[in-house]
Amino acid sequence: MYKNEARQPHLRQQQQQHPSSDFSLKTTKQAAMSPKYKIYFCGSIRAGRGDADLYGRITEMLGKYGTILTPFVANKATTAMGNSEGEAKTDKEIYDRDVRLLKECDAVVAEVTQPSLGVGYEIGRANAMGKKILCLYRPQPDKLLSAMIRGAEVEGKFLTRDYKEEDLPDLFDHFFNKVVCKVERRNSLNWQSYEPM
């Protein structure tokens, strides 16, 4: 346990938060096996809900790596006409909440097959914030992914991958264990002075 703590100093904080020794031991073991990242998942809402079931399966897989900050994206009750987009009621409340969650997250995973202004906007803001980003695209014969997504690739920082659903476990293992794990723990970032590009 001490060895894990040395490698993952954030575990100590979790233990302090949960003084019950049984609980903290369990939490520590789980965290050592699967670091709990804060994951911002992006998918189309108002541009169309055709992939909502897929978003559900993706966020279920992502649960292995951390907490989904945006569960309303995969919620089947969320419709293109704006019903049930979480607790936020107005467009401004949705916008303010989502930008706040983007700032908080450790990583962004975006399903980008359905063209969507909101998903594009979130990826643009996240990239300007220096977040680690994985974009997932299902190729189609008569369509092309936007050059503003495909062309933004930067090794170790911004990844876009064509995929079939069975590829996702390996893609996520690579992204979280080889890319996101290199995120500087946010404890050391000075958010008061940090400015997006």
Next chain:
Amino acid sequence: MYKNEARQPHLRQQQQQHPSSDFSLKTTKQAAMSPKYKIYFCGSIRAGRGDADLYGRITEMLGKYGTILTPFVANKATTAMGNSEGEAKTDKEIYDRDVRLLKECDAVVAEVTQPSLGVGYEIGRANAMGKKILCLYRPQPDKLLSAMIRGAEVEGKFLTRDYKEEDLPDLFDHFFNKVVCKVERRNSLNWQSYEPM
């Protein structure tokens, strides 16, 4: 004329470039009436070209206020399958050019009726850069504009307007004469290193 020069010091440079006094006088009058902003126009390319003709009419109207940095968006030869997106050939070249132009522009005008990842990305990056942004949306009965666009409204900085085509002249007059005109003039730009597309 001297009075105009004092208010708009960039006019002097234009006169020096055109030593013919008649020509310089004409140029001065035109410039005094319509400051030449660098305008980044956003519209859907790979998400669909259904509005390409409209983009052409919009960019023609915008010519009154300055130079369109992204003429390929309104070019009818530009297709959703990636033909003729300007000089850039690869997705990375397109991306790098467009981010460079975003940084250079004085204002962003985006037609956002057709959901598009690229348009969303550009608006997100432009907003993070502090650019003045006007988003134009044609309301439709069974659709809603993304909350990440509608909810981003900030007075004097980020405007989203529902519109019909006949509203555009007034919307553009307001945007450029009341909002963009407050941008600090980019006198410091090095025009020798500036590369038009």
